[in-house]
Amino acid sequence: MAKVLHIFAHPGQGTSRVNLALWKAAQSVDGITGVDLYAVYPRYDIDIDVEQQRLLDHDVIVLQFPLFWYSCPALVKEWIDLTFEHGFAYGQDGDCLKGKHLMLALTTGGPHGAYSQQGYQHFELRTFLTPFEQTARLCQMGFPAPYVQFDALAADGADHARGFTALLTALRDDTFDFRRAGEAELLTHDTLPLKEGARP
Amino acid sequence: MTDFLLLAFLFLAAGVVSVPIASRLGLGSVLGYLIAGIALSPVLTLLHVDVISIQHFAEFGVVMMLFLVGLELEPRLLWEMRARLLGLGGLQVGLTASLVAAAAFAFGQVWQVSVAIGLIFALSSTAIVLQTLNEKGLMKSDGGQASFSVLLFQDIAVIPILAFLPLLAIPGLAGHDDSHGAEEGHGAALSLVDGLPEWQAALLTLAAIALVVAAGMYLTRPAFRFIAQANLREIFIAAALTFVIGIALLMTMVGLSPALGTFLAGVVLANSEYRHELESDIDPFRGLLLGLFFMTVGASIDFGLLADNTLVIIGLTLGVMALKAAVLMGLARIFKVRDEQSWLFSMALAQAGEFGFVLISFATANSVLPDDIAAPLTLIVTLSMMLTPMLFIAYDKFVLPRYEEAEPRDADEITAPSHIIIAGHGRFGSVVNQMLLSAGHETTVLDHNAGMLERLRVFGVRAFYGDATRPDLLHAAGIENAKVLVVAIDDKHRSTELVRYVAGNHPHVHITARAMDRNHVYELWGAGCRDVIRDTFDSAVRAGRSVYEALGTHPFDAERAARGFVSENQRTIRELAGLYDPAVPNHENAPYRERARELLDEQAEQIRARGRGAFHERSERGWTPPTPEDVKAVARRLE
DSSP states (O other): OOEEEEEEOOOOOOSSSHHHHHEEEHTTTTEEEEEEEEHHOOOOOOHHHHHHHHHHHHHHEEEEEBBBTTTTTHHHHHHHHHHHHHHHHHHBBTTTTTEEEEEEEEEOOOOOOSSSSSTTSSHHHHHHHHHHHHHHHHHTTOOOOOOEESTTTOOHHHHHHHHHHHHHHHHHHHBOOHHHHHHHSOOOOOOOOTTOOOOO | OOHHHHHHHHHHHHHHHHHHHHHHHHHOOHHHHHHHHHHHHHHHHHHTTOHHHHHHHHTHHHHHHHHHHHHTTTTHHHHTTTTIIIIIIHHHHHHHHHHHHHHHHHHHHHHHHHHHHHOOOOOOOOOHHHHHHHHTTTSHHHHHHHHHHHHHHHHHHHHHHHHHHGOOOOOOTTTOOOTOOSSSGGSSSOOSSTSSSSHHHHHHHHHHHHHHHIIIIHHHHHHHHHHHHOOOOHHHHHHHHHHHHHHHHHHHHHOOOOHHHHHHHHHHGSSSSTTTHHHHHHHHHHHHHHHHHHHHHHOOOOHHOOOOOHHHHHHHHHHHHHHHHHHHHHHHHTTTHHHHHHHHHHHHHHHOOHHHHHHHHHHHHSOOOHHHHHHHHHHHHHHHHHHHHHHHHHIIIIHHHHHHHHOOOOHHHHOOOOOOEEEOSSTTTHHHHHHHTTOOEEEEEEEEOOOHHHHHHHHTTEEEOOTTTTTTHHHTTGGGGEEEEOOSSHHHHHHHHHHHHHHHHHHEEEEEEEESSHHHHHHHHHHHOSEEETTTHHHHHHHHHHHHHHOOOOOHHHHHHHHHHHHEEEHHHHHHHHTOOTTSSGGGGGHHHHHHHHHHHHHHHHHHHSSSSTTTHHHHTTTTTOOOOHHHHHHHHHH
């Protein structure tokens, strides 16, 4: 049994559909620590000690957010800036996160095809996510392929939410295949890399 | 009675007319008073006024000034000054006295007279120097501090000099006019030590000093607290005067310098919460008495004598001053008073002083000085005092520019700590104070609750008793050097007046004022405060936000809605402030009423239109995704 930390960040939950659906669906999975970052820190006064302890207490950190301007919402950046301290997450003696996994679960407004050399976003989605990937690498963490819902404004999100509970369950039950997830480009609800014998 | 009123009127009027003119011309108040005195002198002669006895009365201003100087000087600082006080002061008095005496001897005086003259010119004018240094803000500079050490030593040295002078008596002069007795300034009419054996006298003197220190440390606080509870300003002033005069009297009775006694009392009270109140109560008396003193100095110039011996008198005056300045310059070198500060020190103390008058009349009475020498000596002392303000002007004009260009001044000379005054230490002011202290700032708290102040001081808060709305108390608390004033007093009307006064007279001070309600906001704004904080508003907003959250609003949405409410509320307040009229109640003020109703209607309209809270429009601007159609349109255009 791995300990899973699910951090959810959406500043405009009144207009969120898919992300909110994921958050609500995640509540039904037992043994997962869920944190609504904007509810805990509506005034951005992040408690570094509490957040570092949270990281220490878990093996897999799932960061869920909508992609805003090719990056995360501001509070997630603030959370990373403050929590991933020198001497804790990286640098001299900073190996507290070594061996853990950092995984992103995100939604994009644009369709899959936009995220390509020929598409109007001009880059692959993974290119935009390299800051997160390198953050994980610098902290000696694994960075499995992100779990993505493209075209989130049009999608109804039900499949994506169902897939998310399956993902969390597999992470918790050690039936998630990190090797395959590391090799994959992106994960969707129907391409989850589960180990043999695990029920999807 | 009429005589008294006439005199009071003459002196006051002369000062009122001449000092502002002198200040305007950059001459300083001392020169203004001196000139006023000269202008008055024919009138005074006509009225047969005894200028010298008025002068002795006015010398009490010096006593008060030393009390005030003591208040500014904590015991620790006095202790740090000890090397300069004894070394610099002692050498200055000794060297100057010897050199002047030698010069007098060379001019053919007998040695007794020469020594007396030396001692007379060894002293400088505490009144002129301290007054001018304070006026120019130079008291804290190195030269100012050195000057003060020397002056304090001279004040102490006067007593042994007075004891020593009669030993120089010349037999031929005996039986001289004794009418001035043993100098009134230190008049021994009521003496406790006369006729006692020496060891008893010494014991009594020590006991008197101990009494002053002990009373200052233990008696004043309960006494002043008791008096403060009466809440009558004049009684507090009366108490302060009683205190100072009482100490002066006691010191005189045991044969000590009253100036020294009150200075000691001042030092003892330097840490007291009543310090600023005492300062502002005594200060006007000090100012008026010193002004009177300077005028009497001006008025006592014997122009007949000056006209007869113009060259000799002026030559001797300049000679004495040059000699004194040279000694001071040499000492400045030895005691490491540097650069322009050494000039300040030498030029400031080059004159002879009011104690010179005392010594001259005392020496004459004791048959040490013949009359025909005393008269020109008095004139020389007076002239040297007259020249001092001009030396200060010369210092500003010729010495300072040279050093300012040559090198930047020492940093520790000009570093004034960023100073914050907090008026009112109640539930509001105390929180502000705690925040500032916790961030390492220095604050000065003014409050009129004597009991609470004592508790505060236990915790190391610099708190002082007094009504913060009084300009003189603000001055004593250092409003001139303050960066910020926090107005947190409970009385609406008075806090507005305080803001009006400070905004008008000290525009460099940032004022943060607490408003009790909406109208008070308008009034404070009108009074010139641009940082008005409503005292219960922020906590009420937080309560409202808590209720939002309790009703299930997401905390981040609640936060944003609260912020939206605050800025909307501030917008309406700013708009309505322009329509506010302090003379008309808001509900009778037609434009105000109308606009307020319009703003309310606007809000109601927003609520109806959206079917939700009025401030949601602001918060919805953020993170609202485009519709799927928008997305497709964008994609089509870009692909």
